[in-house]
Amino acid sequence: MSLSPETPVLISEVGPRDGLQSVKSTMATADKCRWIDALVAAGVREIEVASFVPPALLPQMADAAEVVRHALRHPGITVMALVPNRRGAENALKAGVHKLTMPVSASTAHSLANVRKTPRQMVEEVRAIAQLRDAIAPGVKLEAGISTAFGCTLQGEVAEDDVIRLAASCIEAGADESGLSDTVGYANPAQVRRLFRRLRAEIGVHAGAAHMHNTRGLGLANCLAAWDEGVRTFDSSLGGLGGCPYAPGASGNVVTEDLVFMFEAMGVRTGIDLERLFAARAPLMAGLPGEPVYGMAPEAGLPKGFAQAR
Numbered sequence: 001m002s003l004s005p006e007t008p009v010l011i012s013e014v015g016p017r018d019g020l021q022s023v024k025s026t027m028a029t030a031d032k033c034r035w036i037d038a039l040v041a042a043g044v045r046e047i048e049v050a051s052f053v054p055p056a057l058l059p060q061m062a063d064a065a066e067v068v069r070h071a072l073r074h075p076g077i078t079v080m081a082l083v084p085n086r087r088g089a090e091n092a093l094k095a096g097v098h099k100l101t102m103p104v105s106a107s108t109a110h111s112l113a114n115v116r117k118t119p120r121q122m123v124e125e126v127r128a129i130a131q132l133r134d135a136i137a138p139g140v141k142l143e144a145g146i147s148t149a150f151g152c153t154l155q156g157e158v159a160e161d162d163v164i165r166l167a168a169s170c171i172e173a174g175a176d177e178s179g180l181s182d183t184v185g186y187a188n189p190a191q192v193r194r195l196f197r198r199l200r201a202e203i204g205v206h207a208g209a210a211h212m213h214n215t216r217g218l219g220l221a222n223c224l225a226a227w228d229e230g231v232r233t234f235d236s237s238l239g240g241l242g243g244c245p246y247a248p249g250a251s252g253n254v255v256t257e258d259l260v261f262m263f264e265a266m267g268v269r270t271g272i273d274l275e276r277l278f279a280a281r282a283p284l285m286a287g288l289p290g291e292p293v294y295g296m297a298p299e300a301g302l303p304k305g306f307a308q309a310r
Contacts, residue, residue, distance in 0.1 A: 007232055007268075008232075008268065008269040008270065008271060009227070009232050009233070009234060009263055009268055009269075009270055010045065010046060010232060010233040010234070010270075011044065011045075011046075011234055011236060011256060011259060011260055011263075011270050011272060012046040012047070012048065012080070012209060012233055012234065012235045012236070013039055013044045013046065013047045013048065013236065013237065013238060013256055014047075014048040014211070014235045014236065014237050014242065014253065015035075015237035015238045015239070015241050015242065015253070015256070015284070016032055016035065016036060016047060016048065016049045016050065016067070017048040017049060017050055017051050017061075017080075017081070017082055018048065018082075018235075018237055018241075018242040018253060019237045019238070019239075019241030019242035019253065020032075020060045020061070020241070020242075021051060021058055021060055021061065021242070022241070022242045023060070023241070023288060023291055025288055025290075025291060026059055026060045026062075027060065027287040027288055028287060029063045029066055029067065031283060031286060031287030031288075032049075032063070032067050032070075032287065033067065033070045033071075034283040034286075034287070035238075035280065035283040035284050035287060036049060036067070036070065036071050036074075037074075037283075038276075038279065038280035038282070038283050039238070039277075039280050040074045040077055041276055041280070042272055042273050042276035042277040042279070042280050043270075043271045043272040043273050043276070043277075044077075044256075044272055044277075045076070045077060045078060045271060046077070046078040046080065046099075047071060047077060047078070047079065047080065048080040048081065048082060048101060048235075049064075049067050049068055049071045049079055049080065049081060050063075050064035050065075050067045050068055050081045050082075051064060051081060051082040051083075051084075051088075052064050052065075052081055052082070052083050052088035052089070052091045052092045052095075053082075053084060053088060064081065064091070064092075064095070065091065065094075065095040068081060068092070068095040068096060068097055069095060069096065072096055078098045078099055079096075079097050079098050079099070080097060080098065080099040080100070080101055081095070081097045081099075081100065081101070082100075082101045082102070082103065083100050083101070083102060083129065084102070084103060084114075084115045084125075085115070085125055085129075086125065086128045086129055086132060089129040089132055089133070090132065093132070093133065093136060093137045093140060097140065098139075098140060098141065099140060099141040099142070099143065100129065100133065100140060100141070100142045100143070101143045101144075101145060102122070102125070102126055102129065102142070102143065102144045102145065102170075102175070103115060103122075103145060103147050104119060104122045104123065104126065104144045104145065104146055104147065104166060104170055104178075105119060105122070105146070105147040105148050105152075105183075106119060106146050106147065106148050106149055106152075106158045106162050106163045106166050107119075107147070107148040107152035107154060107155040107158050108155065109152060109154035109155040110147060110148045110152050110154050110155065110183070111147075113154060114147070119162075119166055123166070123169045123170060123173050124173070126142070126144050126170050126173040126174060126175050127173035127174055129142065129174075130142055130173060130174025130175060131174065133174075134174070141176045141177070142174065142175045142176050143175060143176065143177050143178065143179065143208055143209070144167070144170035144171075144173075144175040144177075144178045145178065145179050145180070145181050145208070145209070145211060146163055146166055146167050146170075146178060146179070146180050146181060147181045147183045148181070148183045148184065149163045149180040149181055149182065149183075149187075149195065150180070150182045150186045150187035150191055150192070150195070151182075151184060151186030151187070152183070152184060152186075153184045160194070160195055160198065163180070163195065163199075164195075164198050164199060164202050167180075167199055167202065167203055167207075168202050168203055171203050171206045175206075176206065177206050177207065177208035177209075178199075178203060178206060178207070178208050179207070179208030179209035179210060179211060179231075179233070179235075180195060180196065180199060180208075180210060180211070181211035181212075181235075182211065182212045182213050182222060183211075183213065184213065184215060185213040185214065185215020185216045185218070185219075185252065186216075187212065187218065187222050188218060188221075188222070189218070189221050189222055189224070189225035190225075192210070192212075192222045192225040192226050192229075193225045193226075193228060193229050196210070196225075196226050196229040196230070196231055197229050200229065200230060207230075207231075208233065209231070209233040209234060209235050210222070210223060210226035210231045210233070210234050210235070211234075211235035211253075212226070212234075212235075212236075212253075212254045213252050213253055213254065214240060214252040214253065214254050214255065214294075215252050219252070219253075219254035219255075220254065220258060220259065220262055223254060223259060223262075224262070227263075227268075234254070234259060235253070235254075236253060236254040236255065236256040236259045237253035237254070237255070237256060238255075238256045238257065238277075238280060238281060238284055239255065239256075239257075239281055239284055239285075239293035239294055239295055240252050240253055240254070240255040240293070240294035240295060241253065241284070241288075241291070241293065252294070255294055255295045255296070255297075256277065257274070257277055257278060257281075257295040257297045257298045258295055258296055258297045260272045260274060260277060260297075261274060261297040261302075264308055264309075265306070267309075269309065273308070274297070274302060274308055275302075278297075278298040281293060281295070281298060
């Protein structure tokens with residue numbers, strides 16, 4: 001991929017998975033489908049629509065296969081799902097997803113709380129899922145996102161050497177890409193630049209997305225720092241919905257609307273229509289009445305005279 005400033009960015013919407021797993025309410029399947037339809041209509045090209053986990057643990061994801069099948073009706077959209085283990089991957093592949101994402105935490109404490117496995121055990125899970133994918137669906141991509149890459153509310157400091165070593169191990173195990181996640185909002189722009197620079201030096205073209213949280217107000221600044229280092233794929237959530245239920249204090253994904261506005265205002269193309277993106281908040285709020293929804297750009301509106309390139 002060219003890393004010139006003119007290269008468009010890919011905004012990967014994670015609200016239907018990361019957002020919904022973090023709220024107490026369960027959004028009805030029909031509401032999820034209407035939300036996904038609105039995102040696609042706005043020009044969102046990659047959506048993490050579900051997590052294939054036991055319904056007893058996350059009842060919000062009990063309809064994962066049905067939601068995937070609905071999302072697959074939209075041509076040209078990359079339909080993703082999170083899978084914590086081989087069983088989840090089997091179910092996701094059976095449903096027909098285009099891409100699997102795996103949470104591989106650099107913090108042992110968070111990894112045990114989140115998936116009940118150590119980071120090393122999760123690398124072996126990556127290997128098993130990569131082998132499964134190669135055998136039955138070789139066209140499906142596999143991303144191992146490094147959670148708590150910038151710090152952890154359970155463990156505290158996470159050594160940068162451990163983060164880079166873990167990402168490299170995931171690629172060696174068969175993942176197509178490995179990105180970095182600020183699961184608990186500890187990152188700052190200097191740290192983001194340093195760690196993504198090291199990640200690209202270590203795994204090259206396999207370096208993946210930036211998944212930032214706005215817990216301490218630095219979400220957009222950290223995304224811009226990642227962009228400065230050549231990152232061109234960014235995870236975000238409509239309305240800033242989301243967090244990690246197994247990481248105390250984790251809240252507030254970067255708001256998709258604000259992220260898209262920042263890049264479009266800079267002249268960096270996202271392919272997403274801002275007005276339609278703002279309109280996609282309606283089915284989200286209808287499906288989760290009373291749930292707080294964030295976003296500065298949709299609340300303030302677009303600046304007078306702002307013209308988005310088509």
